[in-house]
Amino acid sequence: MTKPDTLAPAAQAVGPLSAALPPLPQRAIGIDVGGTGIKGGIVNLRKGKLTGERFRIPTPQPATPEAVAGVIAEVLDELLSRDKAPSAEELSVGVTLPGIVIDNVVLSAANIDESWLECDTTELLKDFPGRISTLNDADAAGLAEARYGAGANRPGTIMTVTLGTGVGTALVHDGVLVPNSELGHLEFEGAKPAEAKVSASARERLNMPWPEYGETLRRFLVHVERIQPVSQFIIGGGISKRSEDFLPFVTGLRAEVVPAQLTNNAGIVGAALYAAERARLAAANALGSAE
Structure with a gap:
């Protein structure tokens, strides 16, 4: 590509x-x-x-x-x-x-x-x-990241996860968008939907320290990876500007996890x-x- x-x-x-x-x-x-x-x-x-x-x-x-x-x-x-x-x-x-x-x-x-x-x-x-x-x-956002941003030139299946008021997901395979994945609405560790626990707004509401938030995001991505295996997770949304504060705690996944490049x-x-x-x-x- x-x-x-x-x-x-x-x-x-x-x-x-x-x-x-x-x-x-x-x-x-x-x-x-x-x-x-x-x-x-x-x-x-x-x-x-x-x-x-x-x-x-x-x-x-x-x-x-x-x-x-x-x-x-x-x-x-x-x-x-x-x-x-x-x-x-x-x-x-x-x-x-x-x-x-x-x-x-x-x-x-x-x-x-x-x-x-x-x-x-x-x-x-x-x-x-x-x-x-x-x-x-x-x-x-996911289509843009897959074509021009963190996923450019990468074949296979890529998922962008946008963290903001809610949690959005975008699935792109070999440059082609598979629309409306909406995996932020999954049930996750008792949260219905998952974004009630994983979103950037949830981190602020629950006053989660960055290491704890990174660990929560890691568990969510492990959960998503079981349902929809991908080769790369791109973490977007406004919180991606602070990726150095929480992404170091997102470890142990099969897929690569990287911050978005195109941001806002x-x-x-x-x-x-x-x-x-x-x-x-x-x-x-x-x-x-x-x-």
């Missing part, structure tokens, strides 16, 4: 889908919807980096679909006003949401307003410019990449049907 760079389009990292995809555009837009902020950026798909600064607006409260859509529109308008914004003809926009997303429909609301349940985001965002794709927030921009980068590839795949399928 070739790591995308200035000469190799990101489509070459898709693995089995490569033959179906024309080269991706140089840029796409990613928007990451979080509990406290909605942030977006223009992403260089050849480098997996933001072009210019990201733009952030606080998440409205309550964070209903209509209210969030209004803020997404503001973020998108600001990004499209920039000189290096993608052209209208090639505009793909990826939007992350903290829930299960299948065919652009939100099917869970553990860490999002309950009014999102069964929300069809295609309908919600139908008046937005470009081709819009929505996906789980951890999936976006992973969701934006992964969303943009996902949207661009979905747009190219749809175009390729349409061309095949026409022939």
Whole structure:
């Protein structure tokens, strides 16, 4: 698997889908919807980096679909006003949401307003410019890390574990995302779900010292590894900035355990990449049907 760079389009990292995809555009837009902020950026798909600064607006409260859509529109308008914004003809926009997303429909609301349940985001965002794709927030971060970050150039199965208010997981095999793994909702040592004991917010709530938190995370990853063996765990979320405080205590696993590299921009980068590839795949399928 070739790591995308200035000469190799990101489509070459898709693995089995490569033959179906024309080269991706140089840029796409990613928007990451979080509990406290909605942030977006223009992403260089050849480098997996933001072009210019990201733009952030606080998440409205309550964070209903209509209210969030209004803020997404503001973020998108600001990004499209920039000189290096993608052209209208090639505009793909990826939007992350903290829930299960299948065919652009939100099917869970553990860490999002309950009014999102069964929300069809295609309908919600139908008046937005470009081709819009929505996906789980951890999936976006994991896809970015697997292509451009800590998992780049690594074949096999990789799992990114995002530690924040909850625990998100993203499974990528040979560069291809297997969406909505949601293993942070497993039962773990009596905790239902596991994120009640393993998340970064749980560490703060329980006032866990770093060594104790590292040991708790180690046991959780051992539990996950029994269910879904992987070759690498990538530890993401804001807490990954403090990885030197707890990862030394995460030992004894078969899989390699490493900190994420893209940190706060992973969701934006992964969303943009996902949207661009979905747009190219749809175009390729349409061309095949026409022939």
